[in-house]
Amino acid sequence: MATIEDVAKLAGLSRSTVSRVLNNHPYVTDEKKRLVYEAMKQLEYYPNSSAQRLRTQKTDTIAVLVPRLTNPFFPFLIEGLEMIAVKYGFQLLICQTHHDKEKELSFLNLLLTKQVDGLIFTAIENDWATIDSFKTYGPMILCNEYMSEATVPIVRLDQVKGSYLGTRHLIEKGHKEIAYCGGTSSELGIDREQGFRKALAESGLVVNEKWLFRDLYSIECGKTLLRKLVEMDHRPSAIFTGSDEVAAGIIREAKNHKIRIPNELAVIGFDDQPIAELLEPSLTTIRQPTRDMGMKTMELMLAMLANPNMNEARQIIELPIQVISRESV
Amino acid sequence: MATIEDVAKLAGLSRSTVSRVLNNHPYVTDEKKRLVYEAMKQLEYYPNSSAQRLRTQKTDTIAVLVPRLTNPFFPFLIEGLEMIAVKYGFQLLICQTHHDKEKELSFLNLLLTKQVDGLIFTAIENDWATIDSFKTYGPMILCNEYMSEATVPIVRLDQVKGSYLGTRHLIEKGHKEIAYCGGTSSELGIDREQGFRKALAESGLVVNEKWLFRDLYSIECGKTLLRKLVEMDHRPSAIFTGSDEVAAGIIREAKNHKIRIPNELAVIGFDDQPIAELLEPSLTTIRQPTRDMGMKTMELMLAMLANPNMNEARQIIELPIQVISRESV
DNA sequence: GTGAAAGCGCTAACAA
């Protein structure tokens, strides 16, 4: 494979000049430029990225840590991230942690081994103290998930508000006995529960601890959850869920148990994924502006890369969130 | 950041010895190994990937070209690919073409610029002649989608058989007027249509050209398709679709038009994505062993990397495919 | 406006 040296020789010029042409530097005569382009074409020359990276100490690549791509939320987020990245000549390295701490750490090493210039977390497995030490090696941003101890910029939604609005929506429809299902491993999950509790408290409703379900995420979890509800002597009239998948599982399994939705059980989801609209009844849910969040995040990342002393600014960017009313409530 | 030189100095050894320890070479005494590890730890040393890649001319990275991650088929395929890749210390570089020829070409350049060692296509945008020239720069495999002119290994499903079985299933349920919806831009799509025609022909049924719909892929497309059916004087009693998304759109929109499924219109999908089971009625579909296909593909890729003269073997690996019977037929 | 030369950080002959 041809190297810059080969091109230089064929063009009768020095490596430096070829490099200048390659990088669009000024002060190269059009004539020499032409010579270089011709030689490059003839030799089918393409610059070796590893050499460029070694020399410039930049990779123009951003690592994006996601739990798993099979959760449709993340492909949409990635679409937003990518739109901006591509526009500025950056590449995404998509890393699936599968909720594994060790894997997350191994991806943090991408920063140390200079495989990426920056890192975007869309979920966090380790505690902040562990992650914090890496921030000297490159900019990091939290996107979607967040931690209050974090000392890096955060792009997020107001989750308290999201679940507050969702729960209010249930209450406005006349529900007084509302179950809750959500995560607790992240601050995001905790905030959602807080929003839920706030809405209930405001209306003078009490939280029934028996109707609190935690750390369920999949369709399968939703099915199991419904079966548990069925076995109860006294059932809630509505359930708030922290994900469209769980809601989908509940709705699916409700069918098997002849429980009518929303009449016997109202269900509200979270995310507004494509399935929300396809379910029968269609799912009322809380829409997250996923693509926008990705775009904002990448814009911030590129700004941080261009302006390193920005990294210490602990800004929090918050995006709007809204209830999409369909048939399940 | 510490370099191998720093480690060598601190350990009182040469760079070579440190490198040997790094790469688990034999012939290093345990004592020196210990010294090296100690120094590495003390300096928080991590090898610079770009330097390693430049030197070894390997990246241990495989590019995976997918149309888009928001189509759930691909995240599942990637899961299979990744399982094997990770096991052997390889990284995936996931590239979304968004069905764009230019983008696909730009990803082929990853091979030329030495950013990846090999390339896996899960869909093809350009014609084979264009792609063919790149195969001198690294192993390539077609996975899922295929082309008969292709001169690289192919891991695929028997699409003719898949749609043949699906159509047979419809016929066995008593349907004689069957519509078809599928792609034509790929051989995969053409083969599917062939399987459809074969099943019809075998049963002495005729293909109604008015009921042939082409190049529809999304949920939205499915909705539009149903609306078209509604306007027809004479409607088919069943429809074969080339994707679960289109099928989902049809089922959703059928509801709006009060068309009962499967009574008035039977629908069969393709893929067996998670939504298939969630739809109401649940979707009869053709299951592709997506994860397995990914695993097989990556195993083959690693074998090709290890054994370069394998690249010319034009083998075709075919995986089984089956009809999953649910309620929509 | 162009070229010579140094060096990014690493590995692998080769020599010892």
Place this chain on the structure above:
DNA sequence: TTGTTAGCGCTTTCAC
């Protein structure tokens, strides 16, 4: 078993 040395292919001073 270890060290010396020569690059991998590129960019970027610095000098002209």
